[in-house]
Amino acid sequence: MSLWTLRGLGQGIATTNWPEKADGDSGQQETLGMPRISAERCSDSCRRCEEVCPTQAIRLDTRGHLASLDYGRCIACQLCVEACPSGTLQASDEWAFGVRERADLQWSLDPGALAGEKLAAHIEKSFRGSLHIRHVDAGSCNGCESELQALNNPFYNLHRLGIFFTASPRAADLLLVTGTVTAAMREPLLATWQAMPEPHRVLACGTCAVSGGVCGNTYASGTGLDGILPVDIWLPGCPRIRPPSSRRCCCCSNASHSA
Structure with missing residues (x-):
């Protein structure tokens, strides 16, 4: 019997009750999801978020303000969040982005x-x-x-x-x-x-x-x-992209997966 089998038997049943209980242990605690757009105004002529985005998910208007963000191209790398000086783009734990259109x-x-x-x-x-x-x-x-x-x-x-x-x-x-x-x-x-x-x-x-x-x-x-x-x-979403920060991203580094 392997060490991991013995460890699992010792810990007992650890199956998550998500999604039946939203406040339960979903295995996604402290993970980083898609960037959130806040109410803060962009700095004039600041193009930092567009310049660091590796998938061209961000588009700016003629003033250099955020015009559009395509979550279908976003890989949640958090580079735009760290580059934004005005706080328009902020980190979030929102990772469930499935849509029909x-x-x-x-x-x-x-x-x-x-x-x-x-x-x-x-x-x-x-x-x-x-x-x-x-x-x-x-x-x-x-x-x-x-x-x-x-x-x-x-x-x-x-x-x-x-x-x-x-x-x-x-x-x-x-x-x-x-x-x-x-x-x-x-x-x-x-x-x-x-x-x-x-x-x-x-x-x-x-x-x-x-x-x-x-x-x-x-x-x-x-x-x-x-x-x-x-x-x-x-x-x-992209499970392979790790953010520059110390927090875990998307769920690729989820401790429950490695166990």
Whole structure:
């Protein structure tokens, strides 16, 4: 019997009760999520956030003020937060950014109805009993894959929610795609989607699958699923990016994962 098995038996059941209890141990405590836009005004002619952004997620107006922030391109590296002298961009623990429409990931002053609530209602209506997922790595760095693997460990125990990964697309309700969609993986990805029974549900998981991320838009790497498959859920984020600060980022350094 391995040391880790003995350690687990000694600690007892440690499965999180999230999302049933929002105040429970979700495993994401003290993690850094997407930058928050505060009410503070940008400094005139300050272009620091745009200059340090590695994915061109930030756009400024003619005065050098923040005009738009595309969360679909953001990898939560926190460089813009640390570079902002006026506090317009601030750190947050907001990491659940799944939306149904790609446009909902564009920051605006009037976001309207909560996209998260509409998405939850849509999922509950579509899959009441269980959800079977076929995952396709379409050219990732394996950061998202390490997070997906963690979902099946005793801490998260995804099966308790009626969610399962399947090896066959013919038995899948949802196609979960990670990676930038490289030239070599485009045809296998389309073949997987075509083999799935109706209705076709597609989840773009990670910033690479949403927009191409840091490694997208090259001769071999695409810019995500936009224009390739009809995406039902856009879920940005990058588990491989560590912030310059000492706090843990996204969940790639979660202590429960390493245990």
